[in-house]
Amino acid sequence: MSQIQESYTGQSGILYTTQEVLQEDETPPRRVCSSHDNAGRKYILKYIPEVNYSYLEKEIYGRLREDAKNVRIIEDAIPDKSMFVFKYFRSHFLGLVQQKNLPLDVTKTILKQALLGIAEMHDKEIVHSDIKADNILVDWEDGRGEIAIDQVKIADLEDAAYVPPNTAIVGKQAGNYMWRSPEAHASGPIGKPSDIFSFAIVMIYALSKRIIFHVTDEELDGGKLERIAIVIERQMSFFGEWQSTNEFIGDHLAPDNPYGQVFLITRDGFGLGTPRNPFRLSNSFDDDFKDLVVNMTDFNPAKRITAREALQHKWFNGV
Template sequence: MLSLRSLSFLAVCSCRSWTYLNLATPRLTNCKPALPRIPAIVQTTLHRNTSTMSSAPVDSKGYIGQSGCHYSIERVLQEETFPLRRVYFATASNQKFILKYVHEVNFKDLQDINNRLRGGANYVRLVNDTIPEKSMFVFRYFADHLLRLVQKDLPLAVTKRILKDALRGIAELHDQDIVHTDIKPDNVLIDWKEHQSGIVIEQVQLGDLEDAAHIPPGSHMIGKQTGNWMWRSPEAHARGPVNKPSDIFSFALVCIYAVHKRVIFAVGEEELNEGVEPLAVVIERQISYFADEDGLSGFLKHLGDNPWVPIFEVTRDGFNKDNPRRPFSLWEGVDEDFKNLICAMTNFDPGKRITAREALAHKWFEDA
């Protein structure tokens, strides 16, 4: 296992990355997935109702969008104090909206991303309006997200429908050479209703494009550790090269969470020996669950002259008869079609992962 010292020179964790540090599920200790349960990460989210008013004062009773629409601020949903950024719940003409501050540096980039998708995206939440003087975007309000809704023990058919629609959103992005870079369950937005017959899904869209990037063919994103550390691809941990396959790897982890209620790369403090980084455990698990010899070799070639290569090599060489790999393909209690889909999306060699469109055509999604 890599030590804290081994990883510190790579500056592996940003401030944002540590938000889930204490919200982990127990480490997998054998090939059997644990019986479904509510992970601590979800329990914490459930207790933190996003519709509850923040203690922060609202700095305005309303804003006027570029469209001329008047948005009445009802409450503060989220707040970051440094730098000061707020997310508001607002209403206009009896409709619900989210007003979200985006850093001025990213304002035009996000506008460009939305313009590229305009008219051709049905499964991606796009900007409804803008408030340029406040560097705010206006989005349609969704009542829930997958991170929380999964805890209702959804029928498999409903879960498949949600995942397939989210995957359609990824495909719409990738068709325009846009990479989301932050695929995770709470970015899968859902409107649903409960009927006598059960939960009915009304709409699913992929949200939170603030970190999305247009990456032209033949190019890659390098130098940024994109996304949340529990849902990142191996190459995203290594700061690139990142492209569409990175979204696919992350989406596979979302699928595992949705179907088996397992946040498989969450790491609890009780699991760490002194001086060991959580990210070292994550990388070990990624190799253990998803890397074979060919995939890992292709991955290291993909990284090229990258300072993270020795980290993955040392971790690879740490497996032995006392610390064997535990491939996902051998996990018990997992549907074989689902295994096949996940393994195709998590091939350690990014160049060999299936695409979003190929995943949509997979047998596991046939009845969704």
């Protein structure tokens, strides 16, 4: 991170002064800065490529503005610089889980509020397509050694899409490989169930502090193995029940999908010498949690429960 001091005036008339460049990339162009206004309130300024600016402003944030309480929406805009202004949050969930030993009730509160954000998006036919732990923002206070949650928001909607009913995103390997659904690895079709699968992986991370689809360089065996192939094998091992796997391969993947053979070979590679390791049989989690996750990660996207249905699961009772 580098220090930088520049001033921009938003559509609201508020003057924002930047403090640090938090992230900067050239391809694709990306710049994220922390800033403050004259009253000392903190914000995030995010450069949006001009080709995406209008679509995100109108079709994504415009649809969410009135009803999304658990999605971080635009606070202000700087059109001539192609920038959106967002509220600053203290932490993202990825780091908070690593830094703190969160009590189970606090973890459930954060997860439920984040899931509410996904439900709000899905209610408006918006698919996030990049659900991961660091795209969940948390404002919290630490009083007398106890964490009090103020706000939880789903953030970073740059890859989100308005997907009307009976349509899907195709031809796009969406999201980070560690959180992707099987269909996202296969470049679609991606829809609301893809977000649900990814969020289930976030939930497992929240309780275990492990990203179960993270693949180290050592596991690649000097380049002999492909990272995505390892992830697909793990996904099928944990969640690929026979019937749903066959439905996914036969009904969900187009005949000419180049990843079809990868899934077929992986499926047929399990047997006595290479047994599956179903998540539903894990001894590391309680039965209610396993039931919820299994219903969110069915290999057949059509069988996954919705965000609203997941919110009603008994694992969230009392939250």
